[in-house]
């Protein structure tokens with residue numbers, strides 16, 4: 001039976017302390033500088049990888065730490081709580097899950113130990129397309145089997161960390177929609193080596209925040225047939241299998257952001273004196289911060305519940321989605337309270353508030369937008385008609 005632990009175990013506290021120790025070496029100036037130049041936090045991610053934290057969820061038999069999603073979430077939450085941005089590396093934790101659950105033994109032995117040591121980086125996940133957006137089954141990138149290869153053609157948009165990855169997990173259509181019973185069939189997942197791939201073009205996009213995001217173009221790109229993960233045509237279902245982990249981990253990013261904003265807002269409101277008293281004594285300043293704290297604690301309980309169910313191998317679709325929703329909304333609420341109480345200083349780059357404000361906003365939209373989370377809850381938790 002799953003049960004929620006209300007406090008961290010000794011091992012979890014040690015895990016958090018270890019991550020914090022690394023994060024201390026990468027203060028606000030580090031992230032701010034990279035943000036201005038829109039550059040990847042290579043040094044930070046390398047150190048985190050070498051210390052084994054990004055292999056937390058890889059089983060020990062494949063060279064990882066074999067920890068649970070609760071621990072994976074704790075690592076990401078700690079990075080964001082310390083002022084950093086786990087978005088630079090969080091995807092590795094959930095992408096490799098697809099290989100672990102659906103890859104062949106040979107694929108797992110080939111890739112997972114190298115991913116665990118950092119010899120190979122798997123940070124890129126190519127799903128979204130310009131013409132399909134959230135309606136994944138309508139994606140138009142095709143992979144056509146010809147002999148011992150697949151030939152890939154199409155486009156992807158908003159695909160992050162491609163230039164910082166050796167491998168990418170790609171979702172493409174292998175059987176056209178008019179030849180399958182359900183539109184969710186006929187999509188396949190590939191684990192492809194994107195180093196020196198002919199016909200593959202990556203165009204970086206300058207986004208609102210530093211997220212190493214790109215448009216991708218596939219022009220008759222040939223990949224070996226062994227790149228296929230699991231069975232051809234079952235890719236959509238494999239991706240769905242990984243969604244709960246992704247939701248719980250992204251909720252953890254958001255919780256770290258929310259706590260960072262709240263600590264920062266409390267400290268500033270207690271020391272900033274205007275009209276002869278600390279601004280935190282004004283209910284108009286104090287209550288939004290207190291409300292954000294209430295939202296964050298509630299979001300954390302849902303994240304912990306989802307993680308406990310996930311780690312016990314029990315269904316957790318509703319909880320994982322609700323955790324992602326509550327976490328993203330709590331971080332946004334805390335970000336607004338933090339920027340408000342800082343007055344003009346909230347907009348000054350050197351305070352990091354505006355950077356974190358931009359960074360936390362993403363999780364209301366990606367990897368799934370909060371409207372679609374509500375659609376999931378309406379349909380699958382409450383039994384209402386499908387709304388889309």
Ligand SMILES: Cc1cc2nc3c(=O)[nH]c(=O)nc-3n(C[C@H](O)[C@H](O)[C@H](O)COP(=O)(O)OP(=O)(O)OC[C@H]3O[C@@H](n4cnc5c(N)ncnc54)[C@H](O)[C@@H]3O)c2cc1C
Pocket residue numbers: 124125126127128129132133134135157158159160161207211213362365366367368369370371372375387388
């Ligand atoms: C910085 C960044 C990084 C990203 N990284 C990746 C990545 O690495 N890999 C990847 O595959 N994708 C990535 N994405 C894409 C992201 O997952 C999508 O942007 C997101 O899923 C929404 O798709 P869309 O942008 O096409 O919006 P659309 O699907 O066009 O939707 C637009 C808006 O309409 C609303 N909407 C749409 N349908 C409904 C509905 N049925 N009911 C109610 N409201 C609805 C939602 O509010 C939604 O936000 C990234 C995006 C960003 C911004």
